Structure formats: structure tokens, C-alpha cells
Amino acid sequence: MTNDRIFKGILYPLLFLNVFFLCALVASRVFLRGETVVAPDVTGKTYAVAGEELGRKRIPLALRARQFDARWPKGTIISQSPAAGERLKVGRPLRVVLSLGSEEVIVPRLVNRSLEAVTPLFREVGLVKGRVSFIHTSQYPAGRIMAQDPPAKTPAQRDTPVDMLVSQGELEDKFVMPDLLGRPAEAVRRQLAAQGFNLTYG
Known part of the structure; x- marks a missing residue:
């Protein structure tokens, strides 16, 4: 009888502890599964800064893709899913797209x-x-x-x-010949000489 009492005195507390820890584990998982938080806006931030901010809210950060985008500096977040303001479950990752800058x-x-x-x-x-x-x-x-x-x-x-x-090609020197018909020869000679021409007549 003494041995049975000792055995039962050890067994029952162990069973109770096992059941207690099992219930606590199940309850914590159910609680965490149902807990949600609001997704913050991380667009325009670097991956490191966004990861630190999300870590405080127990939200993992996941990289979905990288793409060229001239509107955003290289290394900053272009878009996120879920979008800012939407609710997501604690432990569920927030996926982002990083900018590669201008192509x-x-x-x-x-x-x-x-x-x-x-x-x-x-x-x-x-x-x-x-x-x-x-x-x-x-x-x-x-x-x-x-x-x-x-x-x-x-x-x-x-x-x-x-x-x-x-x-525009080589610049050509052009001279527009004036109308000399009927003008005095000496007047024509002086006009042409002033423009670099040597007029001879006989």
C-alpha cells in the first residue's frame, strides 16, 4: 500500500503538469493565431529600417521581388502586401518589392x-x-x-x-553679281574694287 501511495503521489502531479502545459501550449497557439495587427506603411523605406519597424510588431519581413523604378531610389521599398492599413495575423510575413533605381x-x-x-x-x-x-x-x-x-x-x-x-558642311563664299548694264564703266570699276574684284576693260 505504501508503494502504491508513493507511485500515485508521483504519477498524479506529473499527469497534471503535462495536461497543464499541453493546455497552455494549445491556448497560446489559438491566441496567437487569432491575434492581428495593422500593417504599417513601409513604402519608401529601406529593407533594414522596415524590418526593424515590423519586428517590433512581430511581423516578419519577406522580399517578394526587385524591379527597376525611376520614381524610387535604389534599395527602397516600392510596394507591400498586405497594403498599409490592412490587418494581418501576427507571425504572418509582410512581402515587399525593392527598387533597383533607374535602369x-x-x-x-x-x-x-x-x-x-x-x-x-x-x-x-x-x-x-x-x-x-x-x-x-x-x-x-x-x-x-x-x-x-x-x-x-x-x-x-x-x-x-x-x-x-x-x-552644315563647308561654308561657301558666294557673291551676288549686281546688274551693271547701262552703268558708267568707272563707277562699276570702283564698286567692284571695293568688294575685292579687279575689273579690266578695253
């Missing part, structure tokens, strides 16, 4: 090409036509691009304007 393209070489030829090229690579200036020169045929900014083979953000300097 960069390589500026092509435009020198010695015509304006007509580079217009479709701008659309193809993701750049736009900037200011176009013209100058007379004998180094390039008329209509050819002499210089560009940004230079060729340099990285630039998408939709960057490219300025160009275009040749």
Missing part, C-alpha cells in the same frame, strides 16, 4: 551618322533626342553628327536626352 543603358556612338538614322536608335536603346546644334565645317558632310553628349559607350539612365552637334 541604365549604354549610350551608342552617333558620330558620323545622320539625324534620320539615329532617331529609331534612340527608341531602341531607351534614350531620347536632346538639343541639336548646327555648325559649318569641312570635317564632316552636311547632316552628319560631329559630337554628342553623353559620350558613346558611357552608362546613362533610361530616357536620358542626348545632345548633338550636326555639320
Whole structure:
């Protein structure tokens, strides 16, 4: 009888403790499963700052994707799910998309090409036509691009304007011959001499 009492005295408390801890575990899971919090707005923040803020609310942070977006600085959060203001369960992750900043393209070489030829090229690579200036020169045929900014083979953000300097060809010296018929020869000679011409007549 003494042994039975000792056994029962040990067994019953152990069973009670096991049942107590089991009930506490189940109750805590049920409680946490039903507990919700309001999702904060983390757009525009860095991943580290958002993770720290969400950690205080017991919300895990998960990276869903990265994408180019010129509206947001590189490394900041573009969007989130659930959206700010919506409720989500404690322990459920808030998924975000991070900005890669503006997409960069390589500026092509435009020198010695015509304006007509580079217009479709701008659309193809993701750049736009900037200011176009013209100058007379004998180094390039008329209509050819002499210089560009940004230079060729340099990285630039998408939709960057490219300025160009275009040749108008060599400047030609032209002289419009005035009507000399019926005028006195000496008066004509003086007029032409003033303009660098040597008039001979006999």
C-alpha cells in the first residue's frame, strides 16, 4: 500500500503538469493565431529600417521581388502586401518589392551618322533626342553628327536626352553679281574694287 501511495503521489502531479502545459501550449497557439495587427506603411523605406519597424510588431519581413523604378531610389521599398492599413495575423510575413533605381543603358556612338538614322536608335536603346546644334565645317558632310553628349559607350539612365552637334558642311563664299548694264564703266570699276574684284576693260 505504501508503494502504491508513493507511485500515485508521483504519477498524479506529473499527469497534471503535462495536461497543464499541453493546455497552455494549445491556448497560446489559438491566441496567437487569432491575434492581428495593422500593417504599417513601409513604402519608401529601406529593407533594414522596415524590418526593424515590423519586428517590433512581430511581423516578419519577406522580399517578394526587385524591379527597376525611376520614381524610387535604389534599395527602397516600392510596394507591400498586405497594403498599409490592412490587418494581418501576427507571425504572418509582410512581402515587399525593392527598387533597383533607374535602369541604365549604354549610350551608342552617333558620330558620323545622320539625324534620320539615329532617331529609331534612340527608341531602341531607351534614350531620347536632346538639343541639336548646327555648325559649318569641312570635317564632316552636311547632316552628319560631329559630337554628342553623353559620350558613346558611357552608362546613362533610361530616357536620358542626348545632345548633338550636326555639320552644315563647308561654308561657301558666294557673291551676288549686281546688274551693271547701262552703268558708267568707272563707277562699276570702283564698286567692284571695293568688294575685292579687279575689273579690266578695253
